[in-house]
Structures are given as structure tokens and as C-alpha cells.
Amino acid sequence: MEDVARLAGVSTATVSRTLRGLPNVSEETRGRVLQAAESLSYVVSPIASRLASGRTHTVGVIVPYASRWFFGQIVAGAESVLREHSLDLLLYNLGDIPARQRFFGQLPLRRRVDAVLTVAMQFTDAEMSAMRSLGVPIVAVGHHVPGAGCVRIDDVAAAATAVQHLLGLGHKRIGMISTYNDQSMFLPVAHARRRAYVETLAAAGVPFNGELVMSVPHGMDGGEQAMRRLLTLADPPTAVFAESDELAFGALSALRRTGRHVSVIGFDDHELSALLDLTTVRQRVFEQGVLAAGMLRRAMTTSDWSPEELLMPTTLVLRASTWPVAVRTPDAG
Amino acid sequence: MEDVARLAGVSTATVSRTLRGLPNVSEETRGRVLQAAESLSYVVSPIASRLASGRTHTVGVIVPYASRWFFGQIVAGAESVLREHSLDLLLYNLGDIPARQRFFGQLPLRRRVDAVLTVAMQFTDAEMSAMRSLGVPIVAVGHHVPGAGCVRIDDVAAAATAVQHLLGLGHKRIGMISTYNDQSMFLPVAHARRRAYVETLAAAGVPFNGELVMSVPHGMDGGEQAMRRLLTLADPPTAVFAESDELAFGALSALRRTGRHVSVIGFDDHELSALLDLTTVRQRVFEQGVLAAGMLRRAMTTSDWSPEELLMPTTLVLRASTWPVAVRTPDAG
DNA sequence: TCCTCGGATGTAAGCGTTTGCAGGGTTGGT
DNA sequence: ACCAACCCTGCAAACGCTTACATCCGAGGA
Numbered sequence: 001m002e003d004v005a006r007l008a009g010v011s012t013a014t015v016s017r018t019l020r021g022l023p024n025v026s027e028e029t030r031g032r033v034l035q036a037a038e039s040l041s042y043v044v045s046p047i048a049s050r051l052a053s054g055r056t057h058t059v060g061v062i063v064p065y066a067s068r069w070f071f072g073q074i075v076a077g078a079e080s081v082l083r084e085h086s087l088d089l090l091l092y093n094l095g096d097i098p099a100r101q102r103f104f105g106q107l108p109l110r111r112r113v114d115a116v117l118t119v120a121m122q123f124t125d126a127e128m129s130a131m132r133s134l135g136v137p138i139v140a141v142g143h144h145v146p147g148a149g150c151v152r153i154d155d156v157a158a159a160a161t162a163v164q165h166l167l168g169l170g171h172k173r174i175g176m177i178s179t180y181n182d183q184s185m186f187l188p189v190a191h192a193r194r195r196a197y198v199e200t201l202a203a204a205g206v207p208f209n210g211e212l213v214m215s216v217p218h219g220m221d222g223g224e225q226a227m228r229r230l231l232t233l234a235d236p237p238t239a240v241f242a243e244s245d246e247l248a249f250g251a252l253s254a255l256r257r258t259g260r261h262v263s264v265i266g267f268d269d270h271e272l273s274a275l276l277d278l279t280t281v282r283q284r285v286f287e288q289g290v291l292a293a294g295m296l297r298r299a300m301t302t303s304d305w306s307p308e309e310l311l312m313p314t315t316l317v318l319r320a321s322t323w324p325v326a327v328r329t330p331d332a333g
Numbered sequence: 334m335e336d337v338a339r340l341a342g343v344s345t346a347t348v349s350r351t352l353r354g355l356p357n358v359s360e361e362t363r364g365r366v367l368q369a370a371e372s373l374s375y376v377v378s379p380i381a382s383r384l385a386s387g388r389t390h391t392v393g394v395i396v397p398y399a400s401r402w403f404f405g406q407i408v409a410g411a412e413s414v415l416r417e418h419s420l421d422l423l424l425y426n427l428g429d430i431p432a433r434q435r436f437f438g439q440l441p442l443r444r445r446v447d448a449v450l451t452v453a454m455q456f457t458d459a460e461m462s463a464m465r466s467l468g469v470p471i472v473a474v475g476h477h478v479p480g481a482g483c484v485r486i487d488d489v490a491a492a493a494t495a496v497q498h499l500l501g502l503g504h505k506r507i508g509m510i511s512t513y514n515d516q517s518m519f520l521p522v523a524h525a526r527r528r529a530y531v532e533t534l535a536a537a538g539v540p541f542n543g544e545l546v547m548s549v550p551h552g553m554d555g556g557e558q559a560m561r562r563l564l565t566l567a568d569p570p571t572a573v574f575a576e577s578d579e580l581a582f583g584a585l586s587a588l589r590r591t592g593r594h595v596s597v598i599g600f601d602d603h604e605l606s607a608l609l610d611l612t613t614v615r616q617r618v619f620e621q622g623v624l625a626a627g628m629l630r631r632a633m634t635t636s637d638w639s640p641e642e643l644l645m646p647t648t649l650v651l652r653a654s655t656w657p658v659a660v661r662t663p664d665a666g
Numbered sequence: 667t668c669c670t671c672g673g674a675t676g677t678a679a680g681c682g683t684t685t686g687c688a689g690g691g692t693t694g695g696t
Numbered sequence: 697a698c699c700a701a702c703c704c705t706g707c708a709a710a711c712g713c714t715t716a717c718a719t720c721c722g723a724g725g726a
Binding site (some may be wrong): 343344345346349350357358359362381383384385386387444 | 699703705706707708710711712713
Binding site for chain 1 (some may be wrong): 673680683
């Protein structure tokens with residue numbers, strides 16, 4: 001920077017001001033500085049700049065399962081807008097309890113980020129106050145977090161739509177593949193969708209039957225395992241609501257391998273769902289990442305930002321994996 | 334840091350030495366410092382530390398298509414080991430020419446990273462010298478880059494295996510779905526697999542037929558489109574080699590929708606390939622990311638590191654999407 | 667003509683670490 | 697008892713920027 005200043009015949013202060021586009025630099029000086037910087041192919045050291053200014057130009061992103069499709073989409077969406085504004089994105093994967101404890105114990109985000117994005121994570125009070133102690137704005141995707149901005153869908157309503165679809169086809173024995181279990185108080189989405197399942201059945205006068213609800217780890221394997229177990233029941237379900245398309249894929253796999261026929265509805269509209277003809281509830285995931293990042297930017301640049309809330313629509317997408325209860329085989333095509 | 338030093342009754346220098354685990358601090362002092370830091374819940378500012386030490390603790394990762402499965406896996410694999418050593422990962426997506434030009438024009442990695450990981454990218458001489466000017470070690474995944482470390486498979490041999498499999502089933506009219514085209518000199522993998530296709534057919538005495546080779550954009554859509562075009566030929570292929578599983582998924586989709594039957598073999602062993610019963614060539618992608626990150630670490634910590642080369646094995650995975658040429662329908666199951 | 671006001675620059679004090687160098691004890695060999 | 701050789705520790709100078717504050721200068725206004 002000194003070299004540039006010398007070449008342009010100004011002080012480093014003026015160079016700094018020019019390079020950051022501050023207003024009070026004369027056109028003529030600006031030109032000379034830019035040219036000097038260009039000819040020396042100089043770029044500011046982001047690290048020094050961050051130390052001096054106190055702004056990190058980095059946002060922390062906290063996800064529970066980085067490799068799942070949903071989270072990948074969110075992160076990709078957020079990344080696309082952050083990159084555009086040359087903000088760095090620091091990803092933290094808090095999949096298991098130890099990782100979580102380590103994270104909140106050390107709080108490695110301290111002094112490292114200007115804002116935080118959390119994706120489908122529920123926090124305890126202690127964790128929440130740790131987060132707040134960072135002193136930066138927080139935006140949550142997928143669920144409401146007190147004091148934070150929020151981009152989400154109405155999980156309960158959307159899941160209810162899925163169950164209603166099955167009810168509308170005449171199904172009464174409706175199973176659910178869920179990732180929720182009593183130890184995992186950390187999965188608000190799983191909780192909401194499961195609640196919708198229970199309540200929608202109740203509203204339709206269908207008695208709740210615990211053996212039709214499978215709790216499994218997320219992913220295709222989990223879905224396959226859940227469906228296999230459902231099929232071993234004395235009276236298996238005629239339709240199944242899977243908490244996510246990936247679980248549904250596993251369920252379809254189990255059905256294909258066993259040659260059985262059960263209606264399956266998923267949730268998300270994964271990019272491969274069309275190929276597998278999976279009926280599902282579509283939500284625009286990538287876009288939620290984009291919107292959340294936009295909200296983050298607003299939060300970082302607006303001094304008196306107050307949490308915004310965005311509710312995204314969902315759509316029931318009808319495909320060939322669900323059919324009326326009377327029919328025992330899918331009307332393929 | 335000053336507070337900690339005061340509380341522990343030592344200088345900031347000693348605090349710094351203690352917190353970084355340097356050897357020349359007495360056990361007793363170390364204990365006091367650690368306790369003081371603990372009680373003040375103090376963590377060092379990575380930014381100040383980086384400025385002072387000159388080490389960024391960050392590795393730059395350059396990919397052409399961040400959202401594709403393959404690249405996602407590589408990044409996830411690398412991330413898992415980098416995070417473990419508390420190294421940051423800065424992701425750059427250089428999908429299109431403008432992004433690429435901007436990147437090499439500004440070289441935003443300058444002064445920002447201690448090492449670089451490039452994934453399946455080919456560089457021009459100018460780009461290569463720009464990369465070298467960063468003065469940090471480089472590791473490439475998926476293809477050889479002069480002067481850089483390398484983790485890859487033998488693309489030509491693996492693709493040849495796929496084509497030989499089809500030949501072995503008696504197929505002569507073998508199509509290929511490729512992402513290679515003459516403008517995209519930047520896709521070494523596409524190039525290698527296409528070359529293997531041409532050479533393997535030639536070695537088997539099967540004449541090359543240009544109309545059987547489709548060049549499409551990557552992804553399911555591209556695969557679907559390619560297969561549809563192949564099916565409109567007067568004499569369509571009886572088998573198709575897709576450059577990746579995602580392209581193959583698209584091809585399967587087209588086949589399903591048109592009710593036609595063509596053997597399809599993919600490449601990668603995507604996690605959904607088993608569900609779709611896709612014959613494919615398996616490579617361990619996540620692991621390649623892990624190994625590459627390990628190599629990066631070695632490069633960063635070893636003063637006289639010289640590029641290593643790792644060749645990973647591939648396996649032909651037989652499933653139900655390929656069958657002998659005589660039979661016109663798959664022997665499902 | 668004198669004074670005020672505002673925009674363009676320069677000066678220099680941070681920002682919070684790391685690290686070369688020096689000082690001050692100890693230890694052990696002679 | 698003396699000195700070299702160590703091990704700990706503290707001092708203070710970077711690291712490469714940003715930014716509050718001071719300075720300078722020309723333009724108006726009275």
C-alpha cells in the first residue's frame with residue numbers, strides 16, 4: 001500500500017479511501033491511485049483490513065447435516081449472494097452432540113463473523129444466550145428463533161397438506177417415516193411435520209397408531225429400513241408420509257426390492273423426485289438460502305435492523321407414487 | 334489478551350506462547366495462563382493472529398460447478414479434515430468464463446490462503462502462472478496439474494472398463510453422453526472419458542460414429558435431452574455410456590418416459606444409483622477429498638514438500654441397467 | 667478584505683497478535 | 697567459586713491496514 005501511495009504521490013490514507021470507494025477523494029487523485037494500484041497489481045490484504053476495521057466480512061453458517069440435500073441447497077443459495085458481495089462464508093457442521101458442545105463451549109465464531117445463519121437448528125436457552133453473546137445479527141432458515149430473522153415455510157400446514165392428500169385418496173392406514181425421536185429435541189422441522197401428521201389424522205377421525213410411525217436416521221438408508229419394518233407389520237400401511245424426499249427414496253427402494261405396493265409421499269421436491277415419480281410437497285430450498293443471505297446483508301448494513309420474517313409457499317406436486325387406496329398397484333404413467 | 338496476561342501475572346508474549354502450545358513455557362505458568370484464559374472465556378482473535386504471523390490458516394478451493402454431486406462430495410471430504418485442524422476453507426466457484434476471468438484477473442486468493450485445492454480444472458499457461466504467483470502449494474483433484482500434488486483416478490482406464498462392459502454384452506451400437514465440446518477445453522475429465530470411449534471402440538474394431546455421441550450440459554436435464562435425441566436416430570444405440578451418473582439418471586428418465594429400452598452405464602456411483610439400479614463405475618469421491626486435504630496439510634507443514642501423486646482405484650458395479658444386446662428388455666431383478 | 671465553511675489530504679494512533687532479542691535465573695561442569 | 701549453557705520470561709517492534717483528527721486551500725458571504 002505504501003508503494004502505491006508513493007507511486008501516486010499521496011498518503012496511504014488516501015489510497016485506502018480510494019480503494020474502498022469513499023466519497024471524499026477528488027476525481028483526479030482517484031484516477032492516479034487506481035492506476036498506480038493497477039500497475040503494481042496491488043490488492044489490499046483482507047486480513048489487515050479486517051483487523052483495522054473490526055469488520056470481518058464473514059458470515060458464519062451453522063447446519064446440523066452439511067451433506068444432506070436440503071442443507072446443501074441452502075448453503076449454495078446463500079453462498080451465491082454472499083460471494084457476490086465478497087463476503088466469506090464460514091461453514092460449521094454440528095451433526096452430533098460432541099461437535100455441538102465443542103462449538104458452544106469454545107464459540108469459535110467469536111470475533112470471526114459479522115452475522116450468523118442457522119439452518120433448521122433448535123437451541124437451548126444456554127446455547128441461545130451464547131449465540132447472542134456474539135453480538136451479531138442472526139438469521140434462521142427453516143424455523144423460528146426468538147430474536148432472529150427468519151426464512152421458512154409453514155411446516156405444519158405443508159405436512160398437513162401431504163397427509164390430507166393421502167386421506168383424500170381414501171387411505172386410513174397411513175404410516176410416517178420420521179427422524180424425530182425423544183432424544184433429538186434439536187430437530188424442529190422433524191417435530192413440526194410429525195405433529196402435523198398426528199393432528200391431521202386426528203382431525204380426520206383416524207385413530208393414531210404408534211406402530212405406523214417409524215423413527216430412523218435421515219437418509220435413503222433410514223427410509224429403506226423404515227419401510228421394511230412397516231412392511232413386516234401384520235397389517236401394513238397402505239400409504240406412507242416420509243418427512244423428506246431422501247427418506248422417501250429409501251422407502252421406494254424397499255418397495256421395489258420387495259415388490260410391494262404402498263403409496264408414498266415425500267417432502268421437498270428433491271431434484272431426483274421427478275425421475276422417481278415421487279409425489280411430494282415442493283418448497284423452494286435454494287431460494288430460501290438466497291433470501292436468507294439477503295436478509296443477512298440487510299442486517300449487517302442497517303444499523304437499526306430488526307428481525308424480519310419471511311414465509312415461503314409450498315406446493316403439492318402430484319406424481320405416480322400415490323394412488324387411491326382401493327387400487328393395489330400404481331397407475332403407472 | 335492483555336486481560337489474561339494481567340490476571341495470570343505474565344506478559345502477553347507468554348500468554349501467546351502458552352495458548353499456542355509452544356514448548357518453552359514452564360508447567361506452572363502454563364497452568365495459570367490457561368486458567369486465566371478459561372475464566373475470562375478468552376479466545377484469540379484469528380484475524381490479529383493471522384496478520385501478525387502471516388499465516389492465514391485458510392485453504393482456497395476452486396471448483397467449476399459447486400452444486401454437482403461430485404464436487405459437493407470432494408468439498409465435503411476436504412472440509413471434514415480441514416475443520417479438524419481448524420483450517421478455514423474458502424470456496425470459489427468458477428463455472429463460467431466471466432467468473433474465471435474475474436478470478437484470474439484479480440486473483441482474490443492473493444494473501445488470503447496458505448494453499449490451494451483445485452478440483453477437475455484445467456488451466457491455461459497464463460492461469461497456471463497466476464496460480465503459481467500465489468506462492469503456495471497446490472493440490473489438484475481429478476487430473477494432473479504440473480507442479481501440483483494430485484489425487485485422481487485413471488479416468489481413461491476406468492471409462493474404458495465401462496465401454497468394455499458394454500462391448501462384452503455384445504453391444505456394437507454404443508452411444509455416449511458427454512459434456513465435452515470443442516469450446517470447453519477446461520474439462521479434462523470429460524475429455525479423458527470421451528477419449529477412452531473412442532479408443533476402446535477402435536480397439537474392439539467398432540467403427541466410430543459421430544451421431545452416437547451427444548454433447549450436452551451436465552446434469553439430469555442434459556442426460557434426458559441427450560437420450561431423447563439418441564432415440565430419434567434412425568438406428569438408435571442399444572447401449573449408452575454416460576460420462577456421469579447424473580447424466581445417466583437423465584437418460585433413464587427419458588427411457589422411462591418413452592418406454593424404450595437401452596442399456597445405460599454411468600460413472601461415479603452416485604448415492605442414488607443403487608436405487609435406480611444403474612450399472613456404473615464406482616470411485617470413492619468423498620475419500621479423494623479427504624486425501625487431498627491431507628496432502629494439503631502435509632504441503633503446508635513440510636517446508637520442502639514436493640508434489641505427491643495418488644491414484645485411486647475404481648470398480649465396475651453391475652446392476653440392472655445394462656443387459657446383453659440380444660435381449661430388448663431388462664431382466665429386472 | 668476578512669472570516670467561515672467544507673472538501674481534499676496528511677498524520678499518526680490504533681487493531682490484537684506474533685516473535686526476535688535480551689535479561690535473569692538455574693544448573694552443572696571444572 | 698566461576699562460567700557456559702539453558703530455560704523462562706518480558707520488551708517492543710512489526711504485521712498492513714483504517715480512521716479520528718488536524719491541516720490546508722479555495723470559495724463564498726458580509
